[in-house]
Amino acid sequence: MAAELTEFRVSNDASDDAAELRRRIAEDGYLFFRKLQDPDQLRQLRLEMLAVIRDGGWLQAGTDLADGTADLSQRCAEGDIAYADVYHEVYKLESFHRAGHWPEVLEKMEQITGGPVLPHPQKIARLWFPQYTEHTTPAHQDFVHFQGSYDTYTCWTPVGDCPIELGGLAVVPGSHKQNAVLEHHFSLGAGSLAVDTEQQAGPWATTNYEIGDSLIFHSLLLHQALPNVTADRLRVSLDNRYQARGLPVAEHMLQPHLNIFHALTWDEVYAGWQSADLQYYWQDVDMPIIPRDMSYAEKGFAEALVLAEQGDEHAHLALRRAIERDPDSEQAQAAAAVLAAL
Numbered sequence: 169m170a171a172e173l174t175e176f177r178v179s180n181d182a183s184d185d186a187a188e189l190r191r192r193i194a195e196d197g198y199l200f201f202r203k204l205q206d207p208d209q210l211r212q213l214r215l216e217m218l219a220v221i222r223d224g225g226w227l228q229a230g231t232d233l234a235d236g237t238a239d240l241s242q243r244c245a246e247g248d249i250a251y252a253d254v255y256h257e258v259y260k261l262e263s264f265h266r267a268g269h270w271p272e273v274l275e276k277m278e279q280i281t282g283g284p285v286l287p288h289p290q291k292i293a294r295l296w297f298p299q300y301t302e303h304t305t306p307a308h309q310d311f312v313h314f315q316g317s318y319d320t321y322t323c324w325t326p327v328g329d330c331p332i333e334l335g336g337l338a339v340v341p342g343s344h345k346q347n348a349v350l351e352h353h354f355s356l357g358a359g360s361l362a363v364d365t366e367q368q369a370g371p372w373a374t375t376n377y378e379i380g381d382s383l384i385f386h387s388l389l390l391h392q393a394l395p396n397v398t399a400d401r402l403r404v405s406l407d408n409r410y411q412a413r414g415l416p417v418a419e420h421m422l423q424p425h426l427n428i429f430h431a432l433t434w435d436e437v438y439a440g441w442q443s444a445d446l447q448y449y450w451q452d453v454d455m456p457i458i459p460r461d462m463s464y465a466e467k468g469f470a471e472a473l474v475l476a477e478q479g480d481e482h483a484h485l486a487l488r489r490a491i492e493r494d495p496d497s498e499q500a501q502a503a504a505a506v507l508a509a510l
């Protein structure tokens with residue numbers, strides 16, 4: 169992380185001016201709005217998510233639910249089976265999926281794209297433990313993960329206040345203008361792929377997020393999370409993705425998140441829902457569905473094998489996770505061979 173952090177440009181002044189919003193996102197690659205989303209609705213969602221997380225055993229007993237006070241002995245991250253066990257319970261909440269369809273966000277996306285948008289079915293929550301900073305989301309472009317179309321936008325929303333020390337998102341303004349997918353490498357952090365930031369000038373922009381604040385950005389914008397260096401607070405946030413209706417979407421974005429680590433079907437997600445309007449809503453939308461390009465993930469894993477042979481501890485951990493997730497997979501067998509030879 170570059171030492172120097174600058175503040176986001178706030179775009180509330182141009183809220184009703186679609187042309188100006190489009191000009192700004194073309195220039196900066198992002199739009200940041202204070203209180204775009206209703207704080208009360210987000211506080212309610214926070215309590216629902218944290219109640220599930222508490223029942224999963226991740227919170228310190230006897231603490232106030234709203235504080236999200238983590239039990240550090242339970243630390244885990246994406247890629248761990250223990251993470252998916254609790255995460256997938258959160259994933260079943262109807263309210264969590266509905267948050268990706270709130271009108272205030274859809275309106276902004278429609279202003280940006282100039283027409284009706286498709287919210288991706290694959291919503292994501294991030295439940296990031298404190299004092300676990302080697303797992304922090306590294307610098308990356310989202311396109312390597314969701315693919316489909318460059319003109320896909322993420323809305324990143326902290327579900328609670330997110331001051332710098334809790335590890336919110338930071339971006340390099342204007343970095344999307346390279347208009348290309350940069351070289352990504354193995355990383356232990358969330359997503360497992362990182363751009364080498366030495367080659368990126370920065371500066372990085374971020375803010376002390378308050379509940380309701382929302383960051384919208386382009387799929388080629390370079391961004392990363394800041395480390396969660398609080399003593400004991402869990403960071404809870406949403407990443408929702410949107411694209412103009414009719415653009416191609418990659419098939420894995422039509423699946424629940426992390427279902428490769430721990431199978432989860434939409435029918436399981438929907439089992440306890442009250443209403444049907446958001447179940448399989450994308451099936452009526454006419455759009456090209458394209459296969460997932462595995463080359464980014466495969467390259468990262470191949471790098472992890474080489475790094476592990478050279479004694480890299482992050483790579484060792486990544487390989488152990490791959491074995492734990494699915495011991496019979498080809499990757500797990502390659503990982504086991506490398507670890508055994510050490």
Ligand SMILES: O=C(O)CCC(=O)C(=O)O
Nearest residue numbers: 294305310322324393407
């Ligand atoms: O919240 C995080 O740590 C990562 C979020 C992210 O990279 C995204 O929303 O695309």
Ligand SMILES: [Fe+2]
Nearest residue numbers: 308309310391
């Ligand atoms: Fe991202």
